[in-house]
Amino acid sequence: MFDDVLMRGGAEARKELARQLAAFLPTSKPGSKDRETVVAKLIKLATDPLVEVRESLARQLSEITPLEADLLFTIIADDDFIALPFLASTAALDRWQMLAVLKIGDLVRQLQIASRRDICEECIECIIETADWPVCAGLLDNQAFEPAERDYRKLYARFAHESEIVERLLARQDIPLVIRILEAKRTSNRIQEYLDNSALMIDDDGGGLVAAAEETATLRVLAGADERELDQVLPFLLNKKLLTPSLILRAAVVGEMRFIDRALSQLSGIPLQRVQGLLYQRGSPNFRAVFNRCGLPTGCFHLIRAAIAVECGIRESGEDVSSDAFGSRVVESIMAGLDGIAMDEKLKLLSYVAEFGTDRPQAIAARLKSTLNRAA
Numbered sequence: 001m002f003d004d005v006l007m008r009g010g011a012e013a014r015k016e017l018a019r020q021l022a023a024f025l026p027t028s029k030p031g032s033k034d035r036e037t038v039v040a041k042l043i044k045l046a047t048d049p050l051v052e053v054r055e056s057l058a059r060q061l062s063e064i065t066p067l068e069a070d071l072l073f074t075i076i077a078d079d080d081f082i083a084l085p086f087l088a089s090t091a092a093l094d095r096w097q098m099l100a101v102l103k104i105g106d107l108v109r110q111l112q113i114a115s116r117r118d119i120c121e122e123c124i125e126c127i128i129e130t131a132d133w134p135v136c137a138g139l140l141d142n143q144a145f146e147p148a149e150r151d152y153r154k155l156y157a158r159f160a161h162e163s164e165i166v167e168r169l170l171a172r173q174d175i176p177l178v179i180r181i182l183e184a185k186r187t188s189n190r191i192q193e194y195l196d197n198s199a200l201m202i203d204d205d206g207g208g209l210v211a212a213a214e215e216t217a218t219l220r221v222l223a224g225a226d227e228r229e230l231d232q233v234l235p236f237l238l239n240k241k242l243l244t245p246s247l248i249l250r251a252a253v254v255g256e257m258r259f260i261d262r263a264l265s266q267l268s269g270i271p272l273q274r275v276q277g278l279l280y281q282r283g284s285p286n287f288r289a290v291f292n293r294c295g296l297p298t299g300c301f302h303l304i305r306a307a308i309a310v311e312c313g314i315r316e317s318g319e320d321v322s323s324d325a326f327g328s329r330v331v332e333s334i335m336a337g338l339d340g341i342a343m344d345e346k347l348k349l350l351s352y353v354a355e356f357g358t359d360r361p362q363a364i365a366a367r368l369k370s371t372l373n374r375a376a
Contacts, residue, residue: 255326327361
């Protein structure tokens, strides 16, 4: 009877046969002779020359589980408009079948696997390790995907030059700070390369602007980090030679002292708690013992010392101070709080504030420097 319908029945008859055979599957025992007979007929229907028969069958089977692998893959190999909705909705796919689709399927079928809410760990690993960027983008768009730090690192390592992936990574709140910092560095390198090729800047003007933008972006990332994240990222900065004197001075002028004490700890090799004790609990004169082990240029000493003095005062008063206000107090500390500093040295320190500070301290430092130069 089945063969008669398959060979001589019209479209409606074959669709009805598909419906009845599909309805039989949930009540049949896997591996039984009856089920094997039914599955064989369903595979024939899944390759029916009429699209409407195949489409109707796929729609009905998408709600049934389990399904035999031969039947599953016959439907998955069909035209996209039949296969893709089936791939997106069927509950019959197990993890190994999903993996098979990822390994041998084309891009649109891989995308369906990447978007499934029941995607398994093996599939996630396969996508991150081997899939093209559109599939990885689909995985990042999947709300069921909860990336670990290693997932973020692998995706960035593979697709740092692919904007669709980078934008998705940067939009996530839990992305490692290292990636944000690397992206700031990569962006500045691209800008520098563009300026070099286009000859838009004369001499080193472009290089200075790009370096400043990179450090400002890096500092903004660090400012939003918690202490655990800072503890993790500082060794990376040191390793990559990104813990530069200019970045440290920039942080000192805006009051990012959590970064400063960790940077000094990394550079000096002195444990963080010991550094914090020397800087803040016993007063800034102990700063020299730490500074001498950091390998920083001597010109950094007094500016960081002024920032430490401001921080100590803020801790005593319990105030909440903005970056602008902190920088302004650094200027005050330079002018009135640092004993034994020659005027030439103070002018140099004001230059640092004018270069690395936020708007208000920059303006104050520049004005003071101009006034002192005229007076001299």
